Amino acid sequence: MQPRNMSMSGVVDLAAVKAAGEAKAKAEQARAEAARTGGAGAVPPAALVIDVDEAGFERDVLQRSAEVPVVIDFWAEWCEPCKQLGPLLERLAVEYNGRFLLAKVDVDANQMLMQQFGIQGIPAVFAVVAGQALPLFQGAAPEAQIRETLDQLIQVGEERFGLTGIAVDPDAGGSGATPAEVPAGPYDALLEAAASALDANDFPGAIQAYKNVLVDDPGNPEAKLGLAQAELLGRVQSMDPQAVRKEAADNPGDVDAQIAAADLDLVGGHVEDAFGRLVEAVRRTAGDERNTARLRLLELFEVIGPEDPRVTAARTALARVLF
Numbered sequence: 387m388q389p390r391n392m393s394m395s396g397v398v399d400l401a402a403v404k405a406a407g408e409a410k411a412k413a414e415q416a417r418a419e420a421a422r423t424g425g426a427g428a429v430p431p432a433a434l435v436i437d438v439d440e441a442g443f444e445r446d447v448l449q450r451s452a453e454v455p456v457v458i459d460f461w462a463e464w465c466e467p468c469k470q471l472g473p474l475l476e477r478l479a480v481e482y483n484g485r486f487l488l489a490k491v492d493v494d495a496n497q498m499l500m501q502q503f504g505i506q507g508i509p510a511v512f513a514v515v516a517g518q519a520l521p522l523f524q525g526a527a528p529e530a531q532i533r534e535t536l537d538q539l540i541q542v543g544e545e546r547f548g549l550t551g552i553a554v555d556p557d558a559g560g561s562g563a564t565p566a567e568v569p570a571g572p573y574d575a576l577l578e579a580a581a582s583a584l585d586a587n588d589f590p591g592a593i594q595a596y597k598n599v600l601v602d603d604p605g606n607p608e609a610k611l612g613l614a615q616a617e618l619l620g621r622v623q624s625m626d627p628q629a630v631r632k633e634a635a636d637n638p639g640d641v642d643a644q645i646a647a648a649d650l651d652l653v654g655g656h657v658e659d660a661f662g663r664l665v666e667a668v669r670r671t672a673g674d675e676r677n678t679a680r681l682r683l684l685e686l687f688e689v690i691g692p693e694d695p696r697v698t699a700a701r702t703a704l705a706r707v708l709f
Contacts, residue, residue, distance in 0.1 A: 434480055435480075436488070440496050448514065451514040454551045455540060457513050458513065459509065461508055461509050462492060467509055471511075478529075478536065482536065483551075485551045510524045511524070515539070520542075522535050545681075546680070550605070581612065587623070615689055639670060644667040645678070645679060647663060652686055657696050661699075
């Protein structure tokens with residue numbers, strides 16, 4: 387499943403990766419705030435299916451695609467297969483519980499969008515991930531095939547862009563139910579233990595302590611940041627800086643050498659150098675080597691934090707070399 391850029395002249399610009407990167411940074415900040423305030427910002431299940439038109443496409447699809455994969459269902463009232471596929475996609479959107487957002491586009495009312503996506507017949511299903519369009523399938527499809535396609539889409543979003551989806555609150559939206567009070571986990575003690583281990587240079591102990599928090603609270607921002615820092619410091623602990631930098635200078639095409647040097651760059655406070663080195667490694671390589679460099683870059687983003695403008699700039703640079 388390979389993303390592709392699409393010209394949206396006159397409607398939107400799917401190559402606006404910088405805007406998507408900024409939107410994702412804001413989304414990650416919102417998720418961190420929601421975690422601190424007990425889940426504020428979660429949406430009701432009904433909000434996982436939205437109607438989209440040309441005027442709201444950039445806001446409702448492009449910007450949201452920096453937070454969650456957006457599946458687009460192009461349909462029309464007169465289309466009989468659409469009447470079968472549409473309810474199935476809506477049901478799956480709720481079942482997948484925020485792992486993707488379903489945007490429904492009535493082609494009769496949005497001819498320009500239909501033309502810009504190059505759609506020859508409906509129903510047609512696309513996705514947008516971090517501002518990039520992916521054709522999924524056209525016509526009715528068996529539910530098993532649709533599920534497999536959605537699973538691949540979600541995997542692409544997670545592995546390539548770190549998209550974690552949106553929080554869903556089944557009691558939101560006027561249901562009248564009173565949410566059960568969730569007891570606070572023992573995170574303060576675990577986080578304190580992890581920080582103490584980190585200060586004592588016990589990196590394996592810190593890593594395990596942070597992982598213990600993330601098992602119960604995968605979105606805990608302090609644990610995610612601490613884990614990324616502990617893993618980085620653990621990696622550079624036994625490095626010979628002079629030898630690592632010489633190896634990287636002598637072998638610019640060696641991904642492992644560039645990754646090790648990038649780790650040292652970041653620990654030494656040379657954030658832009660670290661990011662630039664790995665973006666260049668991604669540009670130079672392909673296949674497994676490219677993916678290895680990309681994943682390490684995403685890990686280093688976690689160390690700095692999504693709100694940092696240097697991370698936003700590096701995400702933009704990464705998207706440009708990937709696509």
